[in-house]
Amino acid sequence: MVRRAIYPGSFDPATNGHLDVIERAAGLFDEVIVAIAVNVGKTPLFTIEERLDMLQEACRHLPNVTVESFDGLLVRYAANRKANVIVKGLRALSDFEFEFEMALMNRRLDDGIETVFMMTNAEYSYLSSSIIKEIASFGGSVEGLVPSIVQEYLRKKLGSIPLALESKGV
Numbered sequence: 001m002v003r004r005a006i007y008p009g010s011f012d013p014a015t016n017g018h019l020d021v022i023e024r025a026a027g028l029f030d031e032v033i034v035a036i037a038v039n040v041g042k043t044p045l046f047t048i049e050e051r052l053d054m055l056q057e058a059c060r061h062l063p064n065v066t067v068e069s070f071d072g073l074l075v076r077y078a079a080n081r082k083a084n085v086i087v088k089g090l091r092a093l094s095d096f097e098f099e100f101e102m103a104l105m106n107r108r109l110d111d112g113i114e115t116v117f118m119m120t121n122a123e124y125s126y127l128s129s130s131i132i133k134e135i136a137s138f139g140g141s142v143e144g145l146v147p148s149i150v151q152e153y154l155r156k157k158l159g160s161i162p163l164a165l166e167s168k169g170v
């Protein structure tokens with residue numbers, strides 16, 4: 001049986017923390033589908049097409065990883081894609097309660113799909129898409145925190161990040 005996992009999220013935008021989970025999941029499962037949720041009740045900075053492009057580029061070195069978008073219930077999408085595992089990243093205790101609630105609800109909806117949590121790399125434990133957007137919107141450097149394609153997209157979307165600040169790592 002092919003071990004196919006789904007790694008769902010908003011990825012608005014993807015960070016190196018997400019990439020770290022994707023790379024580690026790619027080593028554990030035969031196939032990993034990174035699934036960008038279309039409707040999560042948030043107003044995204046990036047369109048679905050932009051997020052697909054960023055993640056596809058960032059995952060190019062991983063042959064068993066594909067990137068897709070999905071709408072509606074995650075468990076329904078996972079069943080349609082014949083995936084039996086949902087991978088979630090956990091950063092800190094603050095993530096736990098919400099993730100626990102979602103994992104239990106997803107199991108109630110479909111008990112054939114298992115949620116597996118992966119602890120974030122400590123290096124990225126403070127990273128989030130929203131903090132990245134805030135830093136970039138005020139012209140701070142996000143070098144080393146997001147894939148380089150995401151840095152380019154942030155530059156295009158939010159204007160140029162001052163190079164003087166960037167070189168100081170600010």
Ligand code: PNS
Nearest residue numbers: 008009010037040072073074102105106
């Ligand atoms: O990156 P995020 O925003 O934390 O990802 C949340 C996501 C997309 C995984 C979650 O909102 C989700 O699964 N949405 C799909 C709709 C769904 O199935 N909701 C019920 C979850 S119990």
